[in-house]
Amino acid sequence: MKEIWKSFTDLFKGITDILKNLLNLLLPPKFWHWQTFLLLSGMLLLVSLVVAEVDSNREVEVDFISVLSWLFLTFSVGWLTTQKPFVFRGISLSPWITAGLICFLLYEKLESNLKYVAIVSWPVIAVCIAAIILVLNTPEESTEQKVDVLSKPSFVILVLVNFLVSCWLGLYFVIQGIVQQYPTMGEDDLSKSTFVYRLIKPSINDYRGAKILNLMQEKLNNQLATQRVELSVPNMKLKLQNIKDEVTKEISEVKEDDFWKLQTPIVANQSGYQLELQLFWEGITAKDESYYLSKNCKIEEKVGQRSYGNTSQNEAVPIRVGNVECSAVEKKLVKPENQSEDVTKI
Template identity: 30%
Template sequence: MLEAIKRFFEQFWTQFKPPRSFSWQTLIFLSLFSWGMSLLNSVLTDTEFVQDFLATMGWFFLTLGVGWALADFKIEFLGLKIYPGPWITGALTCTFLFEGLREEFPALPFVSWPLISAAIAAVPKFLKRGPEFKVPDAKGRQELVILFLVSIILSCWFSFHFLLQDWLGDYPSILADRFDRSAFVINTASPRVSDSRGVLILNLAESIVIDELEGRSLAETELWLFNVQSRVADIEKQVLDRISFLEENVLWNLEGSVSGNAPRYTLNLQAIWQGPSSQTGGYFLQKPCSITQQPVRNPPAASPPTVSQIECNPISDLIPLNPITASSQGS
């Protein structure tokens, strides 16, 4: 067993032995040594400053070693020569620089990665043997311009991705809309009404209406329906207090209207979306609730002979809102 382990390390050392004292292999071994010392420090003394310093030096040596090792490595694809070294080195640099900021600014490493990689790739263009500074020739300057323009485009796309994720986190109802006219966004899944927060608002409003009207007399029900606007406004406040806070909550408006005559009324609850939409005026969701009177078996002397019973239909699909109606709703 010991002999096998010895042979393994001998083969490993033969394969990765630095050809000279200053080489990329030396930097890789220095990074492993630094991380090993950092781990040993955490086990023995747990000195946070020393541990962080050694870990930082490990990342520093690793980044330099990988960049050096891949400096001349290239991949030919469709007649193009691709040098992945700067991009890998840039990824390691971003990981090293922004490790402590990843939770607070998750987009920063990704947005910075193409720009830092382009800067790393540009350094050899300005150096010659010595090393001495030089001005790139016309072809080199053209390559640098193309390189940085491509890097800026990639950074913009990464930034756009995280911007969309933030929007969807604050305004999840956007997913219920259509993206077929968007020039940048493609929704791989079919839009679902259930993605709209209006569904939750209407379902909670339904439960509150049932609690307030179920079992009431016809006179009490008609009084409630006569003041439907103020009642629905109170229900809207209750619903917003019950649901979790999101930025899009202020963009929802709950409305109600009554149609029909005694003893059968229809209460139309509408959740109106006033946020960004593929429709010019936005859209709304509707849940009609039928209010009927049911006889009471063996009612007490002072009780009404009939009481209200409520039955609500499923929520409608997204209904486009007329722009004129939308502006009046907003005002």
């Protein structure tokens, strides 16, 4: 019996020691400590989870408590990282880590078209935090002396470097925005660019114009597969223009679509058409030369069959339908003497 009681008391003591060590680990040694804010952050997080579980309609309250919890966590991490091992050769990583946490919160809260602001502002926020830490850690009591610390060459260089990084990040997003709205410019020859480098050489099919021509062929073939070929050249030109407009909408409209001009030289014969789908690029090019993408097509009638369920034996009735055959997309330069003439024809 004594052995059982001793085992029980040892177990209870072990559990007590574990809880005591856990409390010592969680509870801050003093009130004004980074662990205090970490503890507050965890408590607020638990409160937000409880509120969300009890009443799912309190999204505003839950969001506010969650943001407050993240701010306490940011302050706690920022305070912790001012100490070793987050200090290398007298330089603390706290400003950049703290700014990263702040920018993450901004990234989550901003609209999708403004999320880049959170990333671009990261170095600027970091250097502002660094200035605050530097002033607070200055032993001088005079306010002027504390402010003079910010004019030291080392801190000025730090400010300039951070603003330079912010500018490079901003330039990245500007270029990305241009490429998204004008993807053909991104597929151009960038070998002479001083700050844009292409890892993979694009093919002709990567051009937006090539995708438009290929989809035009597919859509035209689908339309003519169930009807006869109309031998009116103006009607065919109008049909091709309408197909081009439909295709550009299907593959998500971008600003560069206004710079692709369709021209369709057509020769009609007894069985159909011989035509060339030409998309002229009127936008900016790297080598200041005009070009167009071309696709030679042949449209002829062929005999197809269609089944009608109301016939006596569900017979297949022969009909005449269109068939489209096109070559691969080619890139052709516009000769300077013919450029104005070609644009006028469009």
